[in-house]
Amino acid sequence: MTTLVLAAQQSAQGGGMSMIIMMVALFAIMYFFMIRPQQKKQKEIQKFQNALQEGMQVVTGGGIYGIVKKIDLVNGIVEIEIARGVVIRVDKGYVFKDSTSNVQTK
The missing domain is CATH 1.20.5 (Single alpha-helices involved in coiled-coils or other helix-helix interfaces)
Structure with a gap:
């Protein structure tokens, strides 16, 4: 046992x-x-x-595609043109690389 x-x-x-x-x-x-x-x-x-540089194609965290127009490094804000004459201000942390910008179209 x-x-x-x-x-x-x-x-x-x-x-x-x-x-x-x-x-x-x-x-x-x-x-x-x-x-x-x-x-x-x-x-x-x-x-x-x-x-980030001006003129780069980016996408925001919310899924909005656009082109960088101005970067404010002090406040961390990026101005993105999403349509002709329409510019939005987005926090720099919510701007990502546009993966569709490298796609070639016929």
């Missing part, structure tokens, strides 16, 4: 160590497949926002 109890205690101790190893492995997988790519993407967006 005591041998069964001792065997159960030994397997429980080994099971705890394997559980910790499993948790570390799971965190490492999540880091390399989810967290790290998101950090790289965020750095790329930040780099684009810091390199």
Whole structure:
């Protein structure tokens, strides 16, 4: 009877160590497949926002496409022309690269 109890205690101790190893492995997988790519993407967006220039085609966080007309670095505001004579003011953090600007049309 005591041998069964001792065997159960030994397997429980080994099971705890394997559980910790499993948790570390799971965190490492999540880091390399989810967290790290998101950090790289965020750095790329930040780099684009810091390199904004007048005349660039952009899209806002709300999905509005336009052309940068003026950049106010002090207040972090970008003026974007969305139609001829229609200019909106958008926070610099909500301006993203227009992925359709590189598409060639026939």
